[in-house]
Amino acid sequence: MTRFILSIAYDGTGYAGWQVQKIGTGVQEKVEAALAQLFPRRPRLHSSSRTDTGVHALGLVAHFDIPIAAWRPAARKLVLALNAHLPEDIRVCAARRVPAPFHARFDATGKQYRYFVWNHPAMNPLRRGTAWHVPRPLDVPAMRAAARVLVGRHDFRSFTANAGYRPQSTVRTLTRCDLKRNGPLLTFILEADGFLYKMCRGIVGTLVQVGLGKFAVEEMETMLARRDRRGAGMTAPAHGLVLWKVFYPAKIRQRKPTG
Amino acid sequence: MTRFILSIAYDGTGYAGWQVQKIGTGVQEKVEAALAQLFPRRPRLHSSSRTDTGVHALGLVAHFDIPIAAWRPAARKLVLALNAHLPEDIRVCAARRVPAPFHARFDATGKQYRYFVWNHPAMNPLRRGTAWHVPRPLDVPAMRAAARVLVGRHDFRSFTANAGYRPQSTVRTLTRCDLKRNGPLLTFILEADGFLYKMCRGIVGTLVQVGLGKFAVEEMETMLARRDRRGAGMTAPAHGLVLWKVFYPAKIRQRKPTG
Numbered sequence: 309m310t311r312f313i314l315s316i317a318y319d320g321t322g323y324a325g326w327q328v329q330k331i332g333t334g335v336q337e338k339v340e341a342a343l344a345q346l347f348p349r350r351p352r353l354h355s356s357s358r359t360d361t362g363v364h365a366l367g368l369v370a371h372f373d374i375p376i377a378a379w380r381p382a383a384r385k386l387v388l389a390l391n392a393h394l395p396e397d398i399r400v401c402a403a404r405r406v407p408a409p410f411h412a413r414f415d416a417t418g419k420q421y422r423y424f425v426w427n428h429p430a431m432n433p434l435r436r437g438t439a440w441h442v443p444r445p446l447d448v449p450a451m452r453a454a455a456r457v458l459v460g461r462h463d464f465r466s467f468t469a470n471a472g473y474r475p476q477s478t479v480r481t482l483t484r485c486d487l488k489r490n491g492p493l494l495t496f497i498l499e500a501d502g503f504l505y506k507m508c509r510g511i512v513g514t515l516v517q518v519g520l521g522k523f524a525v526e527e528m529e530t531m532l533a534r535r536d537r538r539g540a541g542m543t544a545p546a547h548g549l550v551l552w553k554v555f556y557p558a559k560i561r562q563r564k565p566t567g
Numbered sequence: 568m569t570r571f572i573l574s575i576a577y578d579g580t581g582y583a584g585w586q587v588q589k590i591g592t593g594v595q596e597k598v599e600a601a602l603a604q605l606f607p608r609r610p611r612l613h614s615s616s617r618t619d620t621g622v623h624a625l626g627l628v629a630h631f632d633i634p635i636a637a638w639r640p641a642a643r644k645l646v647l648a649l650n651a652h653l654p655e656d657i658r659v660c661a662a663r664r665v666p667a668p669f670h671a672r673f674d675a676t677g678k679q680y681r682y683f684v685w686n687h688p689a690m691n692p693l694r695r696g697t698a699w700h701v702p703r704p705l706d707v708p709a710m711r712a713a714a715r716v717l718v719g720r721h722d723f724r725s726f727t728a729n730a731g732y733r734p735q736s737t738v739r740t741l742t743r744c745d746l747k748r749n750g751p752l753l754t755f756i757l758e759a760d761g762f763l764y765k766m767c768r769g770i771v772g773t774l775v776q777v778g779l780g781k782f783a784v785e786e787m788e789t790m791l792a793r794r795d796r797r798g799a800g801m802t803a804p805a806h807g808l809v810l811w812k813v814f815y816p817a818k819i820r821q822r823k824p825t826g
Contacts, residue, residue: 319692399689430658433578
């Protein structure tokens with residue numbers, strides 16, 4: 309058995325998220341269908357993350373196994389072969405062989421998401437699929453101050469939507485929550501050891517409402533303490549969010565590709 | 568009579584360029600249709616530029632006239648009113664009143680275009696409508712050296728396609744031809760007092776071929792001297808090109824909006 313990892317990018321506009329869905333199409337089934345074109349038994353993908361309907365990714369990581377010697381060329385040739393079988397809105401960006409104990413989900417030590425806001429009275433038509441349009445002026449220093457309150461180890465229950473399942477713990481460590489402005493484009497950079505369901509969008513929606521003056525910076529502590537979704541702000545729309553990259557321990561990350 | 572200028576942005580994917588077309592839809596007719604919803608006689612737009620089929624714009628400038636007092640609110644309200652009548656791929660970003668002698672085309676002193684290339688074996692699916700995918704590695708220092716040869720006042724006939732008409736002169740002054748790299752994203756920034764038909768795309772296509780080793784930097788002088796389209800390189804595809812901004816003399820640019 310040989311294990312490969314793939315780095316996968318997709319425009320989530322047309323998909324019901326990553327995971328194979330009963331209603332709608334998941335990105336996963338498209339990539340598995342491409343794998344099935346190259347390998348005897350349709351390999352099953354195990355991903356680092358599940359993204360929601362309409363959320364994009366530039367660096368989702370997934371692994372799969374094939375019978376030993378089912379792929380002899382260099383791993384980078386696998387990128388070209390898979391992309392030849394994928395629609396244009398999904399691309400495999402990199403592939404390499406890894407030792408079998410590696411697991412895309414369980415070995416991940418953290419993730420980075422980016423969220424884009426276009427803050428101008430008129431939307432940029434070239435960003436309409438990849439940024440949330442917020443027409444009113446935003447108080448960016450207040451948003452940054454509110455973001456700093458969230459950084460650290462906290463119970464983020466107030467920022468997660470009920471997905472119909474209860475995670476064992478809603479405590480996560482948010483290691484970064486930066487906000488950059490470049491003209492009308494705002495970029496939120498969020499890093500954590502893990503994210504709860506719709507947590508990024510709950511944080512960004514709340515920070516934008518701070519920027520609009522709906523919440524004061526001082527209310528952030530109370531929001532966290534309430535541990536109730538109704539205590540925090542709105543959920544930002546899916547199309548502004550991109551799973552940017554997944555972090556693995558240095559010993560896995562720094563190893564040379566074997567293909 | 569009152570004259571207004573508009574700054575207009577559009578995703579050119581679905582349009583046969585700016586100008587009203589016999590076949591296909593021009594962006595101009597969509598904006599004129601929106602104006603017709605607000606003003607008695609359908610005002611005619613006079614633009615700074617005509618973009619080709621599939622080319623985008625973030626800062627095209629156009630002016631139009633309405634009967635005096637046909638619009639009493641502030642000019643910025645016109646932005647909202649027009650956008651309410653426009654499809655999502657076209658946005659009016661700014662509007663203001665100008666004195667009648669102003670002309671969007673004849674008063675323009677220069678233009679800036681940007682061209683985006685995604686230089687990686689796999690295309691970024693979020694940039695597939697706004698960047699040209701060049702999978703093979705590029706020699707960026709050679710491309711920059713070749714770009715420097717083009718800066719200045721030259722006859723750019725070798726870089727313009729035959730549009731079925733002959734301009735009086737094919738001499739233009741290219742004041743800027745920069746190339747920035749940010750990971751796999753290359754951004755070309757081109758500024759000139761004016762651009763010939765498909766000139767930006769001829770320059771970018773040729774520079775990319777320099778980067779691929781098809782032309783040497785030393786050949787650039789010869790290409791210019793030949794004054795023959797067949798002497799230069801390929802025309803880069805339309806979807807990577809964006810009309811970024813149009814320059815006007817400081818006395819027009821710096822005047823406070825009157826609306």
